[in-house]
């Protein structure tokens with residue numbers, strides 16, 4: 688009998704320690720990051736200024752990376768991401784095709800719930816972008832879950848989803864919601880990531896101003912912040928509705944096709 692009790696005791700201890708380990712892992716992932724931690728990861732206003740083409744009409748950024756305000760000028764709630772915008776917003780009618788900003792591999796298609804909605808995330812290898820790091824582009828509030836599966840390769844400019852307003856209804860945006868694309872870019876020194884719930888977390892994740900992706904060279908937020916206003920202005924590389932790419936050698940394009948004017 689004593690042996691049985693000892694075995695039972697050992698099993699209970701094992702279960703308890705596994706539970707404890709699970710809790711620690713979960714809390715370190717789900718823990719709300721402080722603003723200082725986020726700034727250290729690159730969530731800093733860069734002041735990059737897109738110069739839109741004159742020969743085509745492109746949808747413009749309505750709220751920039753690390754902005755405290757929404758597209759309508761209202762202040763973001765501090766309870767979400769410490770009140771700082773983790774990506775860019777482009778206001779757009781629901782059902783507008785979204786294109787892959789660079790060649791890559793689908794790594795996640797998921798429903799994110801309130802504030803996130805339907806989303807797709809692409810992983811870009813250094814060869815896809817010319818950046819020395821692994822990068823991720825994430826597209827949120829999609830009208831529906833795209834018919835793409837993790838592991839599938841996509842080309843730059845390929846339609847990957849239709850824009851929508853999922854996850855935006857209620858609270859600030861009211862019953863009607865806010866049709867727009869919220870796009871994030873992250874970088875990592877490795878190709879590894881973990882998926883926890885609906886969240887995809889790259890190893891050693893860093894925030895990237897999505898606009899920095901269009902500069903053609905990898906610069907972190909702190910370096911970008913110190914550039915002159917002139918150096919912060921860049922021509923938006925894009926694909927037009929006929930499939931023409933400007934400039935022809937770009938590895939990154941705007942997330943919406945531009946209409947020739």
Ligand SMILES: [Zn+2]
Pocket residue numbers: 750772774775776868869870
């Ligand atoms: Zn946003």
